Amino acid sequence: MKTFDTRIEQWKEEAERRVRPLFDVVDDIVEHNQWKVIEAFRECKVSDYHFNPSTGYAYNDRGREVLDELYAKVFGAEAALVRPHFASGTHTISTALFGVLRPGDELLYITGTPYDTLHKVIGKKGDGTGSLADFGIGYREAALLENGDIDWMEVERQITPNTRVIGIQRSRGYSWRSPFTVEEIGAMTRRVKELAPNAIVFVDNCYGEFTEKIEPTEVGADLMAGSLIKNPGGGLAETGGYICGRKDLVELAAYRLTAPGIGAEVGAMLGTTRGIYQGLYMAPTIVGQAVKGSIFAAAMFDLAGFASSPAWNAPRTDLIQAIVFERAEQLIAFVQGVQLAAAVDSHVVPEPWDMPGYENPVIMAAGTFIQGGSLELSADAPIREPYIGYLQGGLTYSHVKYGVLNALQTLFDRNLL
Numbered sequence: 001m002k003t004f005d006t007r008i009e010q011w012k013e014e015a016e017r018r019v020r021p022l023f024d025v026v027d028d029i030v031e032h033n034q035w036k037v038i039e040a041f042r043e044c045k046v047s048d049y050h051f052n053p054s055t056g057y058a059y060n061d062r063g064r065e066v067l068d069e070l071y072a073k074v075f076g077a078e079a080a081l082v083r084p085h086f087a088s089g090t091h092t093i094s095t096a097l098f099g100v101l102r103p104g105d106e107l108l109y110i111t112g113t114p115y116d117t118l119h120k121v122i123g124k125k126g127d128g129t130g131s132l133a134d135f136g137i138g139y140r141e142a143a144l145l146e147n148g149d150i151d152w153m154e155v156e157r158q159i160t161p162n163t164r165v166i167g168i169q170r171s172r173g174y175s176w177r178s179p180f181t182v183e184e185i186g187a188m189t190r191r192v193k194e195l196a197p198n199a200i201v202f203v204d205n206c207y208g209e210f211t212e213k214i215e216p217t218e219v220g221a222d223l224m225a226g227s228l229i230k231n232p233g234g235g236l237a238e239t240g241g242y243i244c245g246r247k248d249l250v251e252l253a254a255y256r257l258t259a260p261g262i263g264a265e266v267g268a269m270l271g272t273t274r275g276i277y278q279g280l281y282m283a284p285t286i287v288g289q290a291v292k293g294s295i296f297a298a299a300m301f302d303l304a305g306f307a308s309s310p311a312w313n314a315p316r317t318d319l320i321q322a323i324v325f326e327r328a329e330q331l332i333a334f335v336q337g338v339q340l341a342a343a344v345d346s347h348v349v350p351e352p353w354d355m356p357g358y359e360n361p362v363i364m365a366a367g368t369f370i371q372g373g374s375l376e377l378s379a380d381a382p383i384r385e386p387y388i389g390y391l392q393g394g395l396t397y398s399h400v401k402y403g404v405l406n407a408l409q410t411l412f413d414r415n416l417l
Contacts, residue, residue, distance in 0.1 A: 002406075004405050004408075004409050005409060005412050007412075008405060008408050008409060008412065011300055011303040011304060011408075012300065012401075012405065014299075014303060015296055015299035015300045015303060015312075016296070018299050018312060018313075019292075019295045019296055019299050019312060022295055022312075022313065023292055023295075026288050026291050026292055026295075026316075027288065029210075029211070029212065029213055029284075029288065030210075030284050030285055030287070030288035032213045033210045033213065033283075033284035033287075034284040034285060036074065036284075037074055037280060037281060037283070037284055038281070040070055040073040040074045041070065041281065043073060044066050044069050044070045044073065045066075046066060046070065046277065049062075049063070050062060050063035050066050050067070050273065050277070051063060051273050051274035051277060052273070053268075053269060053270055053271040053272075053273065054268045054269050054270070054273075055268045055270070056268055057266045057268070058266055058267055058268040058269065059265065059266060061267075061268075061269060063273045063277075064082075064083075064267065064269055064273065067082050067273065067276060067277065068081060068082055068264065070082075070277075070280065071232075071242050071244055071280070072244055074280070075215045075217050075218070075224065075244045076214070076215060076217050076218035077217040077224070077244035077245050077250075078245065078246050078247040078250070079244065079245070079246070079247040079250040079251070080242055080243065080244035080250060081242065081243045081244070081250050081253055081254050081257065081264055082228075082240065082242045082276065083240055083241070083242075083257065083267055084228075084237075084238070084239050084269060084270070084276070085240070085257060085267060086227070086228070086239075086240050086242075086257075087239070088117075088227060088229075088241070088372070089204075089206045089226060089227035089230065089241060090115075090117040090118060090121065090357065091241065092225045092226065092227060092241030092242070093118065093121070093204055093225045094118075094121045095225075095243065095253055095256050095257050096202065096223055096225045096243050096249075096253045096256075097121070097132065097165065097167075097202070098132070098135075098256045099249070099252040099253035099254075099255060099256035099257075100164070100165060100200055100202075100223065100249055100252050100253065101135075101137045101164055101165055102137070102164070103135055103136035103137060104136060104137075104138075104162060105137050105138070105162055105163075105164035105165070106137070106138035106139065106140060106160060106162040106163045106164060106165075107122070107132065107137060107138070107139050107140070107164070107165045107166075107167060108139075108140045108141065108142070108155075108158055108159065108163050108165070108166050108167065108199075109139075109140075109141040109142070109167040109168075109169070110141075110142045110150055110155045110166055110167070110168060110188065110192070111144065111150070111167070111168050111169045111180065112141060112142070112143050112144045112169075112175070112177070113141060113143075113175075114141075114167065114169050114173065114204070115169060115173040115174065115204070115206075116173070116174055116357065116358050116359055116360075116382070117357035117358065119359065120357055122139045138162065140158045140160075140163075141158075142154040142155045142157075142158050144177055148177040148178050150188060150191075152191065155192075155195065156195055159195055159196050159199075163196055163199050164199060164200060165199065165200045165201075165202050166192050166196065166199045166200070166201050166202065167202050167203075167204065168180065168185055168188060168189075168201065168202065168203045168204070168216075168221070169203075169204045170185065170203060170204060170205055170206070170207070170208040170216065170318060171204070171206055171207040171208060171318040171319075171320055172309075172318070172320060172322060174381075174382050174388070174390070176309060176322060176324070176386065176388060178309065178310065179207075179208070179310075179317050179318045179320070180317065181212065181315065181317045182208075182212050182214050182215060182216055182218075182219055182317065183219070185203060185216045185219060185221065186216075186219030186220055188201075189201045189216075189219060189220035189221055193220070200222045200223055200249060201220065201221050201222045201223070202221070202222065202223045202224070202225075203216040203217075203221045203223070203224045203225075204224075204225060204226075205224045205225065205226040206225075206226050206227055206230055207230055207231065207318040207319045207320055207374070207392065208226075208231070208318045208319075209226055209230070209231035209232045209283065209287065210231055210232070210284045210287040210288075211231070211287060211291055211316050211317050211318055212316075212317055217244055217245055221245065222245050222249060223243065223245035223246065223249045223250070223253075224243070224244055224245055225241065225242065225243045225244075226241060226242055227240075227241045228240035228241055228242065228276060228279065229370050229372055229373040229374065229375065230319075230373075230374050230375050231283055231287050231319065231375055232279070232280055232283050233276070233279040233280075233283065233370075233373070233375060234278065234279030234280060234281065234282035234283035234286050234375070235279065235282065235286050235369070235370070235373065235375050235376060235395045236275045236276075236278050236279035236282060237272070237275050237276045237279040237280075237370075238272060238275055238370055239272070239370075240272065240276060250264075251263055251264070286375060286395055287319070287375070289394060289395060289396050289397045289400070290319050290375060290392070290393050290394045290395075291316050291319065292397045292400070293377075293393075293394040293397050293399075293400025293401065293403075293404075294310075294316065294319060294320070294321040294392070294400070295312055295316070296312075296397070296400065296401055296404065297321045297323075297391055297400065297404045298310065298311060298312035298314075298321055299312035300404050300405075301323050301404075301408075304411075304417065306323050306324065306325065307324045308321060308322060308323045308324070309321075309322045319374075319375070319392045319393060320390050320391070320392045321390070321391040321392065322388050322389070322390055322391075323388065323389045323390075323391065324386055324387065324388050324389075325387040325388070325389060326387070327387060327416075328383055328387055329414070329416060330387065330411060330416045331363070331381050331383070331387040331388075331389050332351075332352070332363060332383075333407075333410045333411050333414050333416050334379065334381075334389045334407045334410070334411060335350055335363045335364070335365045335379045335380065335381060335389060335407075336349055336350055336363075336365070336410060337403075337406045337407030337408070337409065337410030337411065338365040338377065338378070338379040338391065338403045338406065338407050339365035339366075339367055339379075340406045340410060341367075341377070341399070341402045341403040341405075341406035341407075342365070342367020342368070342377065342403075343367065343369075343399070344367045344368060344369055345366075345367040346367055348367070350363050350364055350365055350366070351363065352383045358382065359382075360382040360383055360384045361382070361383045362380060362381065362382050362383070363380065363381055363383060364378070364379070364380040365377075365378055365379040365380065366378050366380075373393070374392050374393050375392075375393045375395070376393045376394065376395055377393050377394040377395070377399050377400055377403045378391075378392055378393050379391045379392070379403075379407075391403075391404075
């Protein structure tokens, strides 16, 4: 068994003492969500024949149809579109936005600048890439206040008669701001409906599913999207994404995914169905493991003298643990230390590179069974100031703990701690 520096072992003992009472809170959320998912399975009368693969057009694929019903029930929505054909969270969000926006409409993000990979989706007029801007769809954003709250005066100023979609990003993305709780998203939605009654409230729910007892579509959000290789896939879904919300809006998104008039009626599942079903069943418990790992990580880096967000004793509404470093060398060592703890590709040394869709070189620790699966132990960071590393996931709490210890040991070995 690997041994760690005496200081790191001491921090580990102290961190575990601190976080133990908080795990009862996490377990309560896990149990609530696990029962909610099982009840939805029962109400949808899920049977093993629903797991059969389909080919070609896949007309009348009952497994696919019940899967949509199941997600709608779990997330308290009118309808859902759950498909392996979504390549990523960005693709899923893009499909939802292109589905409901039309030339002349405007998209307004009220939670500041969205995640880096959406910048290319939004685009710039005349960029020729098929972005929203290329189709004559305008974009505005309202920066957050210094304390991370919504700037409602700015939001009101930015709303125009053309504002069709108001976007909310639940998680922090590549920023230092706190993620938004479901309660806060509910309050935002109510306020938005007062200011723009006909606007569609869209929520990017990536990293947030099952970290709380309710979801944004249960507090008024009109449309929501996420990735199956994050929380709801439970570490078993091999690819895909979901869109859920109002039935008419989900139908428009389905037309964008396939073609107008076809929508959700076709789409071969090609043997992915069982993993998506079973992943959803496992998701509440696996998310709980990852959340426990994030709490432990926050406590450890606090003891090591690094600022992190959320604090170890703060409420959780997503998986991501942000840790700020003084120098790029520390950030790189942190990510490489997490990779060193991977069960897959632990021998690989990640380096910063120009990843498609990102505006700065990015370094990623991704020793995962599912490529890019960020419900699994992973870490990534853009190489830019402030030097913030983002740790997320972990199919087991023990693995997250091992990853944190290896990251700190790597910093120690390079005289960076």
